[in-house]
Amino acid sequence: xxxxxxxxxxxxxxxxxxxxxxxxxxxxxxxxxxxxxxxxxxxxxxxxxxxxxxxxxxxxxxxxxxxxxxxxxxxxxxxxxxxxxxxxxxxxxxxxxxxxxxxxxxxxxxxxxxxxxxxxxxxxxxxxxxxxxxxxxxxxxxxxxxxxxxxxxxxx
Amino acid sequence: xxxxxxxxxxxxxxxxxxxxxxxxxxxxxxxxxxxxxxxxxxxxxxxxxxxxxxxxxxxxxxxxxxxxxxxxxxxxxxxxxxxxxxxxxxxxxxxxxxxxxxxxxxxxxxxxxxxxxxxxxxxxxxxxxxxxxxxxxxxxxxxxxxxxxxxxxxxx
DNA sequence: ATTGAAATGTAGGAAAC
DNA sequence: GTTTCCTACATTTCAAT
Numbered sequence: 001x002x003x004x005x006x007x008x009x010x011x012x013x014x015x016x017x018x019x020x021x022x023x024x025x026x027x028x029x030x031x032x033x034x035x036x037x038x039x040x041x042x043x044x045x046x047x048x049x050x051x052x053x054x055x056x057x058x059x060x061x062x063x064x065x066x067x068x069x070x071x072x073x074x075x076x077x078x079x080x081x082x083x084x085x086x087x088x089x090x091x092x093x094x095x096x097x098x099x100x101x102x103x104x105x106x107x108x109x110x111x112x113x114x115x116x117x118x119x120x121x122x123x124x125x126x127x128x129x130x131x132x133x134x135x136x137x138x139x140x141x142x143x144x145x146x147x148x149x150x151x152x153x154x155x156x
Numbered sequence: 157x158x159x160x161x162x163x164x165x166x167x168x169x170x171x172x173x174x175x176x177x178x179x180x181x182x183x184x185x186x187x188x189x190x191x192x193x194x195x196x197x198x199x200x201x202x203x204x205x206x207x208x209x210x211x212x213x214x215x216x217x218x219x220x221x222x223x224x225x226x227x228x229x230x231x232x233x234x235x236x237x238x239x240x241x242x243x244x245x246x247x248x249x250x251x252x253x254x255x256x257x258x259x260x261x262x263x264x265x266x267x268x269x270x271x272x273x274x275x276x277x278x279x280x281x282x283x284x285x286x287x288x289x290x291x292x293x294x295x296x297x298x299x300x301x302x303x304x305x306x307x308x309x310x311x312x
Numbered sequence: 313a314t315t316g317a318a319a320t321g322t323a324g325g326a327a328a329c
Numbered sequence: 330g331t332t333t334c335c336t337a338c339a340t341t342t343c344a345a346t
Contacts, residue, residue, distance in 0.1 A: 320341075329330105
């Protein structure tokens with residue numbers, strides 16, 4: 001079992017619940033945890049204020065909003081100065097198709113997670129937005145056939 | 157500009173807002189969109205009922221809850237029957253370290269997104285949980301040095 | 313830090329347009 | 330599909346422990 005500095009069992013229980021369903025009311029949470037509503041209120045206020053909870057967001061069904069294709073693109077740059085890395089990150093992060101950008105260890109420099117409507121849209125993105133960025137040596141792209149597990153909740 | 161079958165401009169505007177901050181009240185949304193509260197209420201009810209909104213979740217700061225290390229592990233199996241693929245997906249999805257599991261096109265079969273506290277914990281996961289699964293031919297792991305962009309909101 | 317209770321604000325439902 | 334009205338419920342504050 002995990003213990004996290006400055007979080008007690010009540011905090012962790014609240015985070016567990018809110019990671020799964022943040023539309024739970026304080027009343028429902030307080031019932032489940034056998035605490036008062038005011039306590040739950042105070043704890044969640046603190047968890048937000050201290051940055052444990054970064055955001056409360058709606059997760060959409062991407063297939064219903066015309067983002068059926070997910071690609072992972074592995075990018076290798078041909079220059080690894082801090083300026084080049086930083087400028088690549090900044091430029092690529094501006095594109096709405098880029099959901100996530102990770103700088104990586106290993107055989108390439110970045111993994112991008114790209115969401116588009118279909119292969120045509122990915123192709124457009126690749127040709128007109130990604131490939132034109134300077135300092136790119138190689139891009140390898142892999143496409144999602146199916147997504148078996150999709151969790152935003154970390155185990156606690 | 158995107159149009160999505162059966163969603164009008166108001167629906168899309170509501171989804172845009174809720175993807176960023178689902179703790180907005182209907183009153184705040186109705187003010188921003190210059191619509192009545194009841195309209196916003198009815199629209200959000202429909203968007204949930206029809207499955208556009210799959211969930212409302214709290215996004216935690218993973219570094220504060222001891223999930224500092226993210227790995228992408230690319231797995232190649234040595235058998236591609238439906239049973240083997242399915243059984244791998246099922247087994248791997250049971251592990252709490254596995255946040256996401258994607259079946260892929262291309263040079264390998266799956267990408268896993270693994271969240272652990274540190275390299276030791278990843279190593280444990282790799283040796284005792286991932287590598288012991290049957291039908292695994294190769295696993296290549298890449299580790300996140302830094303995460304520049306991290307969006308759960310799709311552009312609409 | 314936690315509680316119950318009071319005050320304020322919001323959600324959710326009904327009926328009319 | 331949108332509005333206004335109404336009631337029930339949820340959030341937030343506060344005094345006390």
